[in-house]
Amino acid sequence: MSAEVPSQPESLEATSPFELRLNQSSGAPESFVKKSLDSGDVGFLHSFTTGSAVDGPGVRVVAWTAGCNWRCLYCHNPDTWFMINGMAVPLERAVDELRKYRRGLKVMSGGLTVSGGEPLMQDRFTVRLCTAAKAMGVHTAVETNGHLGDRLSDEELEQIDLVLLGIKSWDSERHRQLTGKDIGPTLDFARRLAAHKRPIWVRFVLVPDLTDGKEIVASIAKFAAGLENVERVDVLPFHQMGRFKWEKLGLNYTLGETKPPSIELVEETRKVFRDEGLQAV
């Protein structure tokens, strides 16, 4: 398979996922992409970043996958929506890259996070990369919208030490408006993870006038607390750092006038989760 892999840059690393990366696999034949997705022999990655302290516990290496099935209005990495924008990286190369950091990751109580984009668009690659990471003693996390959770078998869930699950809203109409998709599969995946006692960190993006409705936040908090496997809730204040990507890609960005939430609103929102007995930061 490696012989077919389109040329790759010398370094997989980006200084941050905010680097705009386009058309890194534009020459790849459709048959190659399909074979890669089916086998997981090759992943399509926006980049690797190292030293992240915000994508799971400790210090993390993050593999940013390309391709997403959602279209969130506030997405700060819309260049990761399209698989073609990712570089084609053979699994062995991704594993070798991770191996370089494995000792440091242990010392810093960190690990590997597979994020995106939506990593479960590349479920075979994600599972195989996590399996290889665990085999070298590295903690694994997958950051996902959960919509494609059914693609993972119960055994494969065991290869993921932590799921960073984005819950965007509770109201189904608002959820569809925000993401383009139904919320049901995400909640079903959360329940399944709970049934298998697999830890979750909920990630909730707080956007004034879009996701900050008191009843909606309270419903998410109640749901998360009832699962009994949610270790932490990250309340992530909306920001405008991805705006330039929407503009560069010629996409219609509708949140140009939206301000980040106030510190008070962020704290009030965290308190709603804390009042349900959850750790919220």
Ligand code: SF4
């Ligand atoms: S699920 Fe994540 S990557 Fe996909 S559109 Fe939403 S914010 Fe962007």
